[in-house]
Amino acid sequence: MEAEIWCLPEVKIGNHGLRKRVLHKGNSWKTPFPGDEVEVRYTLRLKDGEFFDSSHDKGTPFKFRLGQGEVIRGWDEGIATMKKGERAIFTVPPEMAYGEIGSPPTVPPNATLIFDIEMVSWYSIRDITGDGGILKKIMREGEGWATPKDADEVLVKYVASTEDGIIVSKSDEELEFSLTDGYLCPAMSKAVKTMRKGEKAELSVKFSYCSRYPGDAHCNNDITATNSKLTIDLELLSWKNVIDVMGDKKILKKVIKMGDGFDRPTEGSLAKVIYIGRKDDGTIFECKGTPEEPFEYICLEEQINEGLDRAVMTMRKGEQATVKVSSEFLHGTENGKWPPTASVLYEIMLINFAKEKSFWKMDTQEKLEACQSKKSDGNALFKAGRFELASKKYEKASKYIEFDHSFNDDEKSLASSLLSSCSLNNAACKLKLGKYFEASRLCTKVLEVDPCCVKALFRRSQSYLRTSDLEKAEADIKRALAIDPNNREVRLVYQELKDKKRQYFRQEAEIFTNMLSSMG
Structure with missing residues (x-):
């Protein structure tokens, strides 16, 4: 039997003379990592000598933490190669055992040790x-x-x-x-x-x-x-799973039931949902949809609470979740004021959703129709005083046609007209929102195509007037009046400009007078 063992193939481990013969293969592909708690059975003898130590005599496996210096280096490096259930013979040279000193009285100096080791198990320690x-x-x-x-x-x-x-x-x-x-x-x-x-x-x-x-x-x-x-x-x-939707802990979504697939709604998707809104005390203040007739809405069009809306856009079809929304998203949720520290909890299920068709998948006719549709939506929102949302509609309408080079001559003409109209309407939204530089940029875009567009000159002059750039405002107004002398709106803005200039002249005169007085 001894002769058969030494006929088995031997492999070298590392570069310091450690050798290993596998007597019995393990039953797994895993091996322990440094820090793991390892259990082994072993017998030990000197090379060409008798056995003098064995864990079998003690009745329990020997335990130690791998790679922590609790055993000789030959063990740390050799046992790290073993699988659960494996048994192997290790030949450990002196420099990886007890070296020149040995371990008196059992291990003499410069002794080569022979270990018969069985890997019982190990526990990963992190x-x-x-x-x-x-x-x-x-x-x-x-x-x-x-x-x-x-x-x-x-x-x-x-x-x-x-x-x-x-x-x-x-x-x-x-x-x-x-x-x-x-x-x-x-x-x-x-x-x-x-x-x-x-x-x-x-x-x-x-x-x-x-x-x-x-x-x-x-x-x-x-x-x-x-x-x-x-x-x-x-x-x-x-x-x-709890998802911090905005990354600031103001919208927290807890997944109760995972949804199907990987797709999620995006801005403009038609979502079908069922949800209940509860106050901190558990009182229901809002309830939408049933399994038979889910509530339908368009994502990010202010049709439901914004916090809940943004959480829905992280959900998958069939997903059930609770969504905790903080006070800053509660305006308009119900009549009455909410305390600054208030929050609400929604229980929601996303039944289904349908995304808008991507513009790059549309033919030219579909793009023109989509642009007209979004523009009409924007017009309705503008009339309702929802200027921020109307602006988004005009921007989306423009994207359908702005960079398309496949239109024929008739389609190009219609696209150009639609693009100018969307930009001018969007400029009107920006003026209402106090975003004057954005308004002037949109008007300039239209004037680059049509330098005689009175509406663009009129709205850009309003932007300049609001930012006190009076010279540019006057230049635009004079150009607009030269094209359309009887335009009442432009004349009213011209009068406003004159009043503002007179006000500035008075202020400058007062400042100059005060300066002279202080000098005298």
Whole structure:
């Protein structure tokens, strides 16, 4: 038998003379990592000598942490190559064992050692904080690859105890908490974010990571009253994804049921939803749609609460979620004022949605029709005083035709007319919104195509007048009157310009007079 063993192929490990013969292959492809807690059975003898040490005599496997210097270097490097269930013979040279000194009285100086090692198992140990403050030993691997994110709500079971076995806190049943708020101590939240569904772990937590979160009162004893380590047996049962929609925690969406596919609604999509809005005290203040007749609306057209609208645009078909919306999105939700700290909770399901056809997929006729339709929508919104939304409609209408080079002569003429009309209407919106530089830019765009457009000159002169650029305003007004001398609107603006110039002259005269007085 001995002769058969030494006939097996031998491989070198590293560049320092460590050699390995596999007697029995393992039953997995995984090998341990530095820091993992390893369990092995072994026998040891000197080269050409008798066996003098064995874990079999002790009745239990030998445990140590790999790569931490707890065993000789030959073990750290050799056992790192082993799989679970594997058995191998290692020949360890002196420089990777006890070297020139040896380990009296059993290991003489410069001794080559022969180990027969069986890998029983290992537990992965992760230094979560990088300073040894929270060590996580995986007792049972989890499913899949996903782990909870910072804002998610997790469902766990746990038992926390001191080094001498005193239980300081535990979950009587399943416990749910938000990782944003934390629970028990910082170590819980930090560790659970590294875990997969169904994973069981044992945490070794230093005193500095044992302090509780403010307001927590879940411990039978004061964890922070001792400098001993805390051991937490933790199991991650599941979690619910919480999405910070805007990145500022003002719209938080918690996924209750995952949707289908990967597509999501975009601006202008027709969404079909069912939702209920509740106040902080649970009172229902809004209810839309039923399974038989879902509520339909166009995304980002101010037809529902903006916070809820933006959350819907992160959802997939069939998804169910709760959406917490902060006070700044509550204007217009219902009559009456909301307190500054108020928030509402929506329970919503996205039944289905249909996206608008992308303009690059349209033929020329479809683009012209889409432009006219969006322009009409913008006109209706402008009349209703919804200038911001009207402006977006005109901008979208322009995009359908602005850069298309495939129109025939008749289509080019119509497209040019539509583009000018959308730009002028958008300029009117910008004037209403106080965005004067944007208004003048849109008018200039029209005048580059049609220098005699009175409407463009008129609206640009208004922009210049509002920004006190009186010389440019006067030039535009005079050009407009030269083209259309009887235009009443232009004449009214001209009169406003004259009044403003007289006001400025008076102010300058007063300033000059005051300067002379102070000099005298």
